[in-house]
Amino acid sequence: MAEHPAYPVGLRLSGRRVVVLGGGQVAQRRLPALIAAGADIVLVSPEATPSVEAMADTGEITWQRRPYAEGDLAEAWYALIATSDPRANAQASAEAERHRVWCVRSDDADQATAWTPATGHSEGVTVAVLTTDARGRDPRHTAAIRDAVVEGLRDGTLVAPHHRTRTAGVALVGGGPGDPDLITVRGRRLLAEADVVIADRLGPRDLLAELPPHVEVIDAAKIPYGRYMAQEAINNALVEHARQGKAVVRLKGGDPFVFGRGMEEVQALAEAGIPCTVVPGISSSISVPGAAGIPVTHRGVAHEFTVVSGHVAPDDERSLVDWPSLARLTGTLVILMGVDKIGKIAETLVAHGKSPETPVALVQEGTTAAQRRVDATLATVAETVRAEDVKPPAVIVVGAVVGVGPHPTA
Template sequence: MPAARLSHSVARPLSAELDLAERRVVVFGGEPAALRYLARLGRTGAHITVVAPAVCPAIGAMAQAGRIRWHERAWQPEDLDDVWYAVACTPEHNEDIALAAEHKRVFCTRADTQGAADVRPDHPAQGVALIGAGPGDPDLITVRGRELLATADVVIVDRLAPLALLADLRPGAEIIDAAKLPYSRTMAQEHINEVMVDRALSGRFVVRLKGGDPYLFGCGFEEVSACAKAGVPVTVVPGVSSALAAPALAGIPVTHRGMAQEVTIVSGHVPTDHAASLVDWSALGRLRGTLVILMGVTHVAKSSELLIRAGRDAATPVVVVQDAATRFQRVLRSTLADLAQDCATHHVAPPAVFVVGPTAGLEAPQAPDAAEAPHTLVP
């Protein structure tokens, strides 16, 4: 049985507005408003540190993933030592931080002095826009989605939406972290609906920004229904789903002539033996086409076991794509029999997409002058 192979790939780098690559920057403050600055700084390749006694869940997730450092405490002047750039995004301390930065000759941006002007293009949008932002790369949002986002008064954002999009919001836009982290602190769906409707009824244009497509495991219809019940008009903007984008970015077609004529997309977030599970894993094991599993990391061992028991060959190829369409994208090649162990060995973590079936064994040929292939690890 072939050994699992893990490859790392780097997405096309974001355009940098500041020459801060490999340099230290610090952001003071952990509220959702800081996400705008973290998104912009994330484009630069800087080494980012957040200093705040507490942070919103989206920033916490960035720290947990190792993409930023978080000092869980109040700010102190020493935080500005050897720093190239600072952002003061904690209103009660911004003036003191700015004065300390000036004393240490560190360029500092104060969030409370930004965005005095509020200039935006005329737009017919009102109420709520439910926008699918795509699988990870901010450039994969639709043109319509980007246009509406640029005019938003309020943005309610999920962790899996490309946070880099927040860097280009108009001045004064309110950012609300929906905090829908798996198996962690959550903002109940009912509360999200209430906030969305409340802001819209106050006359503000609200964008509900989601990763992927809002109607594929995204609670989009629940949110549209809540708006309709409150009399709030909704514009739905579909997005590119990771269910199809992640395999494509890993070089895997979900259909292929003579090999796969069907694609089944399922959610794996509910335990396979739980009463709330609506997935017929036995039926999936009898299918011969491509199976795409979203949100399946936690229960990968049981789902793999059930698929094999129901008839899928243990040697069926599987590709796992983690953090698709981002510079952190990783691709793991395995088999159904070895999948759970390989995921544990290589520390596969959400968000990850599993592609199961014969097409997962295909590898796109490289042209002689193509870019260097991602580095491959063989355990």
């Protein structure tokens, strides 16, 4: 038997009896996949790890608290033998052979009738890797191959084209704060599968260079007719391309629903009957301060943080922000899109009780190679912005947390 490679096959174990002998670390690692497969699992073991015991307590498995006994494998479809008793393992293995039950042995793979592959999952695909040469099995090498394939599928560097017709739809993908490594795994995979990408200027632009030549990239910042009509044009482009049966990705900076007009696009797609998937992104409101060494909360310093838009000044009738209330809070204030209004914002906060000496940090182009941090106070921030020529995009952090980390550098 050892001279021939194992024959790979996927077992459909839903509702079928599976017997696991031994409740130690091997069982703890293997049981979740068996549970996910819907198997009717019987664990036979006098002891079990706390995690395995919890599976029994919640009814995911049936636990018989005793050693293996002849006949335990009767009516089983599959068996995992993983006790610490070599003699019991050998007896159970012999019983499995007599009853023609496929059997995995953790202590002696050569005496087993089945091997467990190194497995991984990515969006409906299961990757299972087996070593074909029984004499040269290397579990670490097998696992490394599995990891490489799964990671490639997840991050989009390994792309297999779909040959069946896909359902038209749009993926609203939060690209994160700018660093291409900070997009989510799912977002990167959907981007790799796209036919059309409608991208914001604040999205992770470096990822666009990785797209295949056939992918149409639409720069949302260049859609005409001004801001209001630009959003309408974006909505129309999403609907139009999706109706053509294309896989459309709307690549946005940060998170689609944090000052990103994501819900406007979802509503437009819903009205057009276009299915939409929303993929959350890492918001710049937290990640950019973190990249600059600023925690938005810190024990004994700030127990809350508030994120507001500063795209309109506090005295603008369009503003929906309660600036007087924010001035009374003791936590951290994070302001997005507020560089050109920071002078008026600072004046308003001070006028309603915030100390002029409250620390302020401005982090420009956060998480990118061009990132820089400029520190000030509410009293000096307006002049500092002018003197240091701080430009959008920049995240502004107001509060004592600005001084928590190491001394900032430009």
